[in-house]
Amino acid sequence: MRTVIQRAATLSLLTALISPSLAAPTTAHLDKRYVEERGGITYNVFEHRSTGSKMSFVKNSGICETTPGVNQYSGYLSVGDAMNMWFWFFEARENPKEAPLATWFNGGPGCSSMIGLFQENGPCHFVNNQSTPSLNPYSFNNYANVLYVDQPIGTGFSYGIDDVNSTVTAAPFVWNLLQAFYAHFPEYECRDFGIFTESYGGHYGPEFAHYIQEQNAAIEEGDLEGDKINIVAVGINNGWFDSTIQERAYIDYALNNSYRPLINESVADSLYDIYETKCVPALNECISSGTDEACSYADDTCIGNVDTVIYDSADFGTYDIRVSANTTDPPETYVDYLQRPDVMKAIGAQVTYAECPDAPYYKFAATGDDARSFLETLTKVVQTGISVLLWAGDADFICNWIGNYQVAEAVVYSAQSNFTAAEMVPYTVNGTEKGLFKTADNLSFLKVYEAGHEVPYYQPEVALQAFKQTMMDVAIAST
Template identity: 25%
Template sequence: MKAILSFLSAFWVVQVTARFSEPQAPFQANENSLTGVSSNFATQWLDESKQVILKGKKELQRWYHDGREFIKQNELMYELVSHPAFDEHQLRVTEPDLCDSSVKQYSGYLDIAQDKHLFFWFFESRNSPSTDPLVLWLNGGPVFPRSHALDYSSSTSLSTPASPTAPPFTLAPLRARTYMPSSNSSSRAFLNIPNCRFTSAERVTQEHTYVQMASVPDYACEGPYPLFSDPQGKECTSLRSKVPTCQRMLKSCYSRQSRLVCVPALLYCETQLFGPLVQTGLNLYDVRKTCDREKNSLCYEEMNWIETWMNDPQVKVALGVDPSRKFSSCNTAVNVGFAFQGDGAHNSAELLSELVDGGVRLLIYAGNADMMCNYMGNEQWLEVLDSSFQAEFVVAKAIPWITAKGDQLAGTVRSAGGHGFTAGNVSFVTVFEAGHMVPFDQPEAALDMFVYPVDS
């Protein structure tokens, strides 16, 4: 129950390690009765506020058992978890049995307002659920769901047209210390999801956009997988000519903090720098591949597999989701809403300084085949991140990164802090032969990259 209370106080949780007791007779209730529920249980309607929160076409039922509260709505049953310190919030919890039945799972919603409900899905540690620490896995922006990271990551399973497959590498047995994974392939992303944001509160690091945008011609023309054959050709010359105007507009956005300034800056930089790259027909999340955007705007067939699986009514019910709700891989309306607030033009990286100086260890990674959130720009903005480790990071050399298993040369690492005995306080990892979906492209390396900071 401590983990659940941490869940409420953190407000964002995907994986926790506490164990709930097994649900008892209330989950045998049918539509018209509470079969198997002892006579001292009370059935009553939810109060008006909860009816608003839990809108449904059918009546809501509530009952108690062993000091625990349960509800039934639209054939979905949940345990309700709340705490007096968070009287406006509650958890609706169910227990799915999907993908890997050997792992205890909980899913449902964290209700934070009458019209705001945050879906979660967490997996219990395989080692010692009662003592292992909380692992937060936060990703996405407001546009892309966390299930993409779940299904794309080698730490869980990958959905295929037939069914999810078991993972060859898993993080579940390795949760031994408190650690918060921040990542970058993307710097515009938290872990593996196109066009997202990363780190502790998602908005904290859209990255230093001023620096990141300037790296676009460098990567496109002189990166490990150049998009244009001649670095001095007309395409590259044109791209470079757009950078000064883009940076001038971004600087204005930084100083004025107005969407009237930031929206034009974002639109100019996106269209002038990324527009020509889209025209190449390459997958900008992995430039080693082509992309037919008429068939799949996000360039990954797997996105469609995930969407199909998540829209299976049986999967929805198992997760505690109303089967009538449609799962979408991307929400264009939400994306446009954020874009027209100028969200992507802000320098959110500056919010990291206080976190790093307060003891939060930061690891940024990027696949070297990812153009959208390329490793050059990520490394450059990390060099200018104001923190007590900045001077040390600037002079730190990139060293080869060899995985613990198989002696694979996985990439390079730069690090500051830790005195050589830990993974460091500020670290940057370039992952070789990987695009935006690093665990998908390099599962062994991704697991190794997670384990070392946790164990150090």
Template identity: 35%
Template sequence: MACSLPFSKLSLLLLFASLSFSYATSRHPAFPPQSSKAERLIRSFNLFPKEPFNTIQELHHLHTFVPGQIVETNFSFLGASGPPVEDLGHHAGYYSLPHSKAARMFYFFFESRKNKNDPVVIWLTGGPGCGSELALFYENGPFHIINNLSLTWNDYGWDQASNIIFVDQPTGTGFSYSSDKSDIRPDETGVSNDLYDFLQAFFKAHPEFVKNDFYITGESYAGHYIPAIASLINQNNKKKQGIHINLKGFAIGNGLTNSPIQYEVYPEFALQNGLITKKEADDISKLIPDCDKTAKACESRGGKVCEDALDACEAIFDKLLSIVGDLNYYDIRKKCLGPLCYDYSNVEKLLNEEKVKSALGVGKGLKYVSCSRTVYDAMLQDTMKNLEVGIPGLLEDGIRFLAYAGEKDLICNWLGNLRWINAMNWSGQKGFEASPTVKFVVDGAESGTLNSHGPLSFLKVHDAGHMVPMDQPKVALEMLKRWMGGKLMNPTPDN
């Protein structure tokens, strides 16, 4: 149904049309050179924001802050072909977070290209502090952005099978902002509470979607966010608190969830993939006991010791990088070109055009911040927390969990993810460990390997790095459809 014809530059300036607005109430102070994972992230993506995050002191040109209010804009992407514009519901909006001083959360919402009764999916980008638009325009959104800032339809956008929400979170990420720095969240409690409040307001503003199945998805540091918000939704549903959110499952792609286990597996993964020698692996592994010791102290004591744990475990990764050199640690098949691995800078160019911002309801004083250093630094004590602890309860309640990972990713590799999943204590632990590894076939070709037991599935995706929907878009969409349809292990014949 979708086409791949690029929009012209003129069309881009006209691509947001027929606007209508609806309201519903409802330690590091700076990065040490080359040593911070956040710095590596931002440099790798070629993202150098002028501002660390959006904090606006004068808001006279914006809406007055009313806690719990949604201000949403309807817009249309106009193209020569593809689905009729009137059949596509494209929304962008701000939600004024009620448990904040002045924080507003920005989001995109794209209704399904096929059927509005399709599940509602929310996508959370990691970082922490990277905007959801990175996924929207380069991975699984309805459109891709190309070098002249024009757009093409994405034939494998997840709006082909779902009504999908992309959220800039936590506060300070992307277009989300506040006039008060105290609104920057330091932990998953604050992050999940804000997301839950947003979802309550979203479904209040869009009651026609309340009955739809609901799934939480995301990648990388979202391996922290997702278990936290899934647990909160499930708990409040059982308490019959707020609007019932029809949570059916959650999926984490190349996630960081149980950090200590995932750090400790780096030398093993690198050795298996021929990146280092056995002697080098043994040398790196000498750093594991200190990582393990400080991680346990973080778990029991919290606070500043969690930053010490991050430093101790990060030493493992840093030593590995000192050996592999210019390897792209998001995709070990590739080399970084100079100091950069990917160039996603076009998303900042596009979203900082005033006509685009205006059409999305974004004020002139705001700048799109792709990856926020402020948000990252605020979460330093969160990184080494083990967010796996909330998942067993979800599985016991029948909430489906899909962990998937591109096999060529180093930084959040499949081996580390499978290792913590196998170690997770739940009633189906032994059954999952004993589950057969089967081929995941798409269009007659083996595209990955799959293990499943009960509500838990793990998919290793072939020929993909950290961003699976970017590297293997058809496979990623097929994965989503089968998983939501309960047919991941046994697809229908036409799949």
């Protein structure tokens, strides 16, 4: 098992590797700003001496966000040698000088956050398979300034050397990006900050939030130079948190969901037995030993003996059981658009867009990261009192709502007994029922009707309302 001492040592080493100057305070006047041309693209460049990183970006490309007066910035944060992390930042459409700041991370691991930007909650989307995007009236930047990040390196437009092989090793790079972002845009330093993510975000969300809180404490104690990040909210839809809970939930959901059974009772009984005799022992060994080999074996064991049997039992979409397995929904129109040379040049992209490349994923697979539970980390985050929303579309299989609900009920915090005792009640948007939810203190759970894996794509009004309420650092509520 990874002890606190081992984890702290690992993070300390990572911080030293990516931010060698953090231990020695520097002064802001050493930061540098200039213009640079690279690959036919003119960038505004900011060198952040405190973290040793360089931010290169283009401003107001005219791509995606075309609302008059709303600024956008897209480009790279360079950390170390040949490590270039892609970001795309959009100011809020309303009151950007006072609006909070939120980040969005897609999952994978190794899938681009351009998925969320163009298919889910960004300023633009593709309607009826049009070849160019139009404005999204339900964009998250209606309310907040939103930063989309492609991580780890090799994902989306990010390129270079990828040293990240787990969720824990990913967190320092994200923190480093935020530090450089604050240094260049100091007006956001004191704003409320939120992390929103999905899918493998069940790993990312808790760990990134917890790491930020740890860094905040170190800054507070004078042990670290940097800007404290005023994190107030975490939102994770259809997340993958804990294999022990969610592997069994695959069987529960396949047998009994809102749409159609994917297996019969006989298959379910067999799978429950296999889960207990093969999957659980392997996961327990992963938990107790913490080795890459044990956790990789556990992941393979559960997938091979439980998941695959369900997939072979019926024709259904992994991310939306209402469609067949070979249906692509949402459409992938945006990929062709982002691969256009004129679009790439306009936004400052140096490499061809790759939505979910294999290389970053296999690094995580080699360490068994998928099988490692982040329920304890999620619990620590909830216990700090910030607003946490776990939500899930009811048509998604891969990170289904039953597993997400059971994870929410397993969070140990001061109001856990109230949360588990509470009944789910209708969640309405302007009087129309869109799901079921419950909340106790700072933890909320929401089951969204008629929604697959990418909830904001299927139910944009619900997503925007839940996002706004959580970013306000309050429990979600019907309107």
